[in-house]
Amino acid sequence: MSKQELEVIGQGADGCCDGLASAPLDDERAAQLAKVFKALGDPIRLRLLSMIASREGGEVCVCEMTPAFDLSQPTISHHLKLLRQAGLIDCERRGTWVYYWVLPGVLDQLAAFLTTPQTAGATA
Amino acid sequence: MSKQELEVIGQGADGCCDGLASAPLDDERAAQLAKVFKALGDPIRLRLLSMIASREGGEVCVCEMTPAFDLSQPTISHHLKLLRQAGLIDCERRGTWVYYWVLPGVLDQLAAFLTTPQTAGATA
DNA sequence: CCTCTATGTTGACGTTTTTCGATTCAAGGC
DNA sequence: GCCTTGAATCGAAAAACGTCAACATAGAGG
Numbered sequence: 001m002s003k004q005e006l007e008v009i010g011q012g013a014d015g016c017c018d019g020l021a022s023a024p025l026d027d028e029r030a031a032q033l034a035k036v037f038k039a040l041g042d043p044i045r046l047r048l049l050s051m052i053a054s055r056e057g058g059e060v061c062v063c064e065m066t067p068a069f070d071l072s073q074p075t076i077s078h079h080l081k082l083l084r085q086a087g088l089i090d091c092e093r094r095g096t097w098v099y100y101w102v103l104p105g106v107l108d109q110l111a112a113f114l115t116t117p118q119t120a121g122a123t124a
Numbered sequence: 125m126s127k128q129e130l131e132v133i134g135q136g137a138d139g140c141c142d143g144l145a146s147a148p149l150d151d152e153r154a155a156q157l158a159k160v161f162k163a164l165g166d167p168i169r170l171r172l173l174s175m176i177a178s179r180e181g182g183e184v185c186v187c188e189m190t191p192a193f194d195l196s197q198p199t200i201s202h203h204l205k206l207l208r209q210a211g212l213i214d215c216e217r218r219g220t221w222v223y224y225w226v227l228p229g230v231l232d233q234l235a236a237f238l239t240t241p242q243t244a245g246a247t248a
Numbered sequence: 249c250c251t252c253t254a255t256g257t258t259g260a261c262g263t264t265t266t267t268c269g270a271t272t273c274a275a276g277g278c
Numbered sequence: 279g280c281c282t283t284g285a286a287t288c289g290a291a292a293a294a295c296g297t298c299a300a301c302a303t304a305g306a307g308g
Contacts, residue, residue, distance in 0.1 A: 020170075020231065021177035024192075030167035030174070038165030042296085043154035046144075046161070050154070053145035053240065062255065068148075075297055077256055096254050096305055102240075107144065111238040114231045116177065166266085186285065199267055201286055206265095220275055220284050 021116045036110060039086030044069060045079045052089060052100050053107070059099040145240045160234060163210030168193060169203045176213060176224050177231070183223040 025033070039045060051068065052060045066076045080100060083089045088107070091100040149157070163169060175192065176184045190200045204224060207213045212231070215224040 020174045021226075023174070023178050025171045025174040027167065027171070030170040034165050034167040034170050037161050037170070041158050041162030041165040043151065043158040046154040046158050047149045047151070050144045050147070050149040054147050072298055073255075098255060102145075107238045107240055111235040114235040114238070116231055196268055197285070222285060
């Protein structure tokens with residue numbers, strides 16, 4: 001259940017992401033990143049992710065998330081799957097319940113990608 | 125031509141965004157943010173934005189962007205419009221040509237929103 | 249084994265998104 | 279004024295998406 005994420009952001013071993021503003025994105029990288037942003041581009045998924053990310057223990061049971069929305073259980077399950085496929089979260093079954101947590105690093109890498117260098121054109 | 129952006133991110137005068145991981149997102153804020161992330165959730169738009177953001181002078185003419193893609197001119201125009209409506213870019217007509225630039229701050233605010241506090245649960 | 253609860257999956261439906269061709273609008277040059 | 283060029287808008291077609299009801303699966307507890 002936990003082997004479905006994409007290798008979303010990390011590219012080279014050189015630390016990684018090159019920032020939106022450092023050079024025009026090539027096609028492949030744009031496609032990778034778009035997949036993650038698309039996953040974030042839905043209010044339900046944003047709330048789910050925030051719900052998980054803001055949780056003290058770092059984990060949230062599906063049984064807690066489902067009733068927080070005015071949506072059917074399959075729909076929530078579907079959104080969680082998309083977040084997982086985007087490489088943002090992962091999950092594990094423990095007994096009857098399934099717990100989700102945020103995969104560390106990914107959000108920060110995304111943030112780094114969006115952050116524009118204070119001195120524009122630094123890399124050039 | 126430049127009065128169409130959304131008031132996307134800035135909320136209070138208190139500096140603003142409260143970070144994905146600080147507390148569960150409320151419905152309204154999730155909707156606002158989702159709109160921006162949705163704009164970023166397309167490879168073409170990501171490349172357009174990167175093209176503009178990485179440009180030395182900060183401005184790019186549409187006439188330079190259109191031929192860089194294997195898409196029709198109306199399609200590029202459409203994507204630029206979505207980026208503009210998301211509050212990420214703005215444009216101005218100068219003579220025959222239209223120039224686009226990245227609205228400052230928005231990307232950094234988004235980045236700040238995504239950045240998770242190093243010490244998890246800091247706000248709690 | 250059977251049943252019950254918690255989740256994930258499937259198939260269908262309506263809505264939104266992406267894309268294009270055709271048209272329209274804006275500005276310059278004749 | 280008319281024509282040309284650059285860009286936005288319109289209308290329509292195809293694809294992708296969000297949602298649900300129905301079903302399937304996993305584990306707990308008889």
